[in-house]
Amino acid sequence: MFIDKAQIFIKSGKGGDGCLSFHREKFKPYGGPDGGNGGRGGSVVMIADYNLTTLLDLRKNPHYTAKNGEQGSGNNCVGKSAGDLIIKVPIGTIVRREGSVIADLTKNNQTVILANGGRGGRGNASFKSSRNTAPRINEKGQPGEEWVAELELKLIADVGIIGYPNAGKSTLLSVISAAKPKVADYPFTTLVPNLGVVGFHGKSLVFADIPGLIEGAHQGKGLGGEFLRHIERTKLLIHLIDSCGYGQKDAYATFLAVNKELEQYSPQIAFKKQIIALNKIDLPDSVESLKSFKRHRKKVFPISAVTGKGIKELLAEVFKESARIKPVLIQDDVAKPVYYKYTPAFEVHKSEEGFVITGRKVTDLVEMTNFSEQESVDRLQKILKSIGIEKSLSDHGAVHGDIVKVGKYEFTYEKLSK
Ligand SMILES: Nc1nc2c(ncn2[C@@H]2O[C@H](COP(=O)(O)OP(=O)(O)OP(=O)(O)O)[C@@H](O)[C@H]2O)c(=O)[nH]1
Ligand SMILES: [Mg+2]
Incomplete structure (x- = not known):
C-alpha cells in the first residue's frame, strides 16, 4: 500500500x-x-x-x-x-x-x-x-x-507522466522501464504513483506515472489531484494524450482540461515544461485526430506505447530537455527554512505551588545528579548558583521555604550564603 x-x-x-x-x-x-x-x-x-x-x-x-x-x-x-x-x-x-x-x-x-x-x-x-x-x-x-x-x-522523479485517465500512461512507463504498473482498459486503473528508471544512451532518469487527471481534480475529484504533489519535484512533464479523446472530449479538449487543473492546483506545476505526446497512433482514427491537434499545437510527438512507434524520438527529446533544466526545489520547503530557536539555559516561571524552572541544560543537570551523595548535591548547587538560577529566583520573588520544581524533582528554596 x-x-x-x-x-x-x-x-x-x-x-x-x-x-x-x-x-x-x-x-x-x-x-x-x-x-x-x-x-x-x-x-x-x-x-x-x-x-x-x-x-x-x-x-x-x-x-x-x-x-x-x-x-x-x-x-x-x-x-x-x-x-x-x-x-x-x-x-x-x-x-x-x-x-x-x-x-x-x-x-x-x-x-x-x-x-x-x-x-x-x-x-x-x-x-x-x-x-x-x-x-x-x-x-x-x-x-x-x-x-x-x-x-x-514526496516522490523524487525527474519526469512526470500526466494526462487524462486511460491515455496509456502506465503502458508507456511499462515499456520504457522495468516497472510493472497495472494497465487496463478503464479509467482510474492507477491508484497510486508508480516509479520507473528509464535508461537512454547511457543516461538514466526516474519517471513517475500518476493517476489520471479529470476536471475538478484540484478539488478532489478522481484520484489524480491528491497525487499531484508527487510531481512537484520533477523537472518536466510528459503530457500524454489519447488520440481518440475521452468520452465526448476530443484529444485537444482533454489537453486543455488537464492544464486547467494544473493551473488551479499549483502554478509551480503548471509552469513546468511539457512535452506533448499523442498516444495510440496505431489506431485508425488517430490520423485525423493528430492532424486536428496539430492545428492547435505544432510540436507533438505521435507515439504508440503498444507498438513502440515514436517512443525513441520522445525519449530523445525528454533526455535533451531534462539536461537543460535545473533540479527543482520545493517552494514549501524553501519558504520554511529551519531556524534553531534560541533557547536560554533556563527559565523561571511562577506557578501556584511555587516556581518551575525549565530549560534542557538545567533539567539534565538535575536529572544527572546523584542525590544520595552530599558532595554531588553540593556540586549541583554550586553550578546552579554560577549560572544565575538563585539570583533569578530571588528576582522573581522567591523567599526561603518556597517550592522549586525542576523536571520531576522538587526542591525547597533556601538562600545560600554568598
Ligand atoms: N491501441 C493502443 N492501446 C493502448 C496504447 N497504449 C495504451 N493502450 C491501452 O489503453 C488502455 C489504458 O492504458 P493504461 O496504461 O492503463 O492507461 P493510464 O493512462 O495509465 O490510465 P489510468 O491509470 O486509468 O489513468 C489499456 O487498455 C491499454 O492497453 C496504444 O499505444 N495503442
Ligand atoms: Mg495508469
Missing part, C-alpha cells in the same frame, strides 16, 4: 550512569577513586533507502526508542554505549518538527540524526583533582530526547 504521510514518536537512549567507587586492595587502604563513566545512549537516525517506496511500515509501527547506555563500574570500567536506532525511509521523505522542515532526504543513504543519545554520566574517577583526591561525585546519564516527527513522502 502506498502511504505518503506518517507520524512517529522518537526517543533517544539515556546515557549510562557514572559509577562511584574506590579502589580496594589488601595493604592499600587509600586506593583512589576508580568509578568509570557510563556509556552513551543510542541516537535515533533516519536513512533514505531506495528499496522503500511507502511510509506504510512507519505508520504501522510509530514508536522508535533507542537503547540506553550501560552504567560504568569500578576499576575504571566504562559502560557500554548503545547502538543507534536506524529508521529507514523512502527517498523523498521530508521530516518536520512542529511544522518546520528539519530534513529532506533526497538521495539514497542520506542520513540525519533525529535525536542524539544522552551522554554517559561521569564516574567519580573523572572528578579527581589535586584538591579533591577522593571525590564522592558521580553523574547519572543524560536523558534522551523525545519528540514527534511528522513525515511526508
Whole structure:
C-alpha cells in the first residue's frame, strides 16, 4: 500500500550512569577513586533507502526508542554505549518538527540524526583533582530526547507522466522501464504513483506515472489531484494524450482540461515544461485526430506505447530537455527554512505551588545528579548558583521555604550564603 504521510514518536537512549567507587586492595587502604563513566545512549537516525517506496511500515509501527547506555563500574570500567536506532525511509521523505522542515532526504543513504543519545554520566574517577583526591561525585546519564516527527513522502522523479485517465500512461512507463504498473482498459486503473528508471544512451532518469487527471481534480475529484504533489519535484512533464479523446472530449479538449487543473492546483506545476505526446497512433482514427491537434499545437510527438512507434524520438527529446533544466526545489520547503530557536539555559516561571524552572541544560543537570551523595548535591548547587538560577529566583520573588520544581524533582528554596 502506498502511504505518503506518517507520524512517529522518537526517543533517544539515556546515557549510562557514572559509577562511584574506590579502589580496594589488601595493604592499600587509600586506593583512589576508580568509578568509570557510563556509556552513551543510542541516537535515533533516519536513512533514505531506495528499496522503500511507502511510509506504510512507519505508520504501522510509530514508536522508535533507542537503547540506553550501560552504567560504568569500578576499576575504571566504562559502560557500554548503545547502538543507534536506524529508521529507514523512502527517498523523498521530508521530516518536520512542529511544522518546520528539519530534513529532506533526497538521495539514497542520506542520513540525519533525529535525536542524539544522552551522554554517559561521569564516574567519580573523572572528578579527581589535586584538591579533591577522593571525590564522592558521580553523574547519572543524560536523558534522551523525545519528540514527534511528522513525515511526508514526496516522490523524487525527474519526469512526470500526466494526462487524462486511460491515455496509456502506465503502458508507456511499462515499456520504457522495468516497472510493472497495472494497465487496463478503464479509467482510474492507477491508484497510486508508480516509479520507473528509464535508461537512454547511457543516461538514466526516474519517471513517475500518476493517476489520471479529470476536471475538478484540484478539488478532489478522481484520484489524480491528491497525487499531484508527487510531481512537484520533477523537472518536466510528459503530457500524454489519447488520440481518440475521452468520452465526448476530443484529444485537444482533454489537453486543455488537464492544464486547467494544473493551473488551479499549483502554478509551480503548471509552469513546468511539457512535452506533448499523442498516444495510440496505431489506431485508425488517430490520423485525423493528430492532424486536428496539430492545428492547435505544432510540436507533438505521435507515439504508440503498444507498438513502440515514436517512443525513441520522445525519449530523445525528454533526455535533451531534462539536461537543460535545473533540479527543482520545493517552494514549501524553501519558504520554511529551519531556524534553531534560541533557547536560554533556563527559565523561571511562577506557578501556584511555587516556581518551575525549565530549560534542557538545567533539567539534565538535575536529572544527572546523584542525590544520595552530599558532595554531588553540593556540586549541583554550586553550578546552579554560577549560572544565575538563585539570583533569578530571588528576582522573581522567591523567599526561603518556597517550592522549586525542576523536571520531576522538587526542591525547597533556601538562600545560600554568598
Ligand atoms: N491501441 C493502443 N492501446 C493502448 C496504447 N497504449 C495504451 N493502450 C491501452 O489503453 C488502455 C489504458 O492504458 P493504461 O496504461 O492503463 O492507461 P493510464 O493512462 O495509465 O490510465 P489510468 O491509470 O486509468 O489513468 C489499456 O487498455 C491499454 O492497453 C496504444 O499505444 N495503442
Ligand atoms: Mg495508469
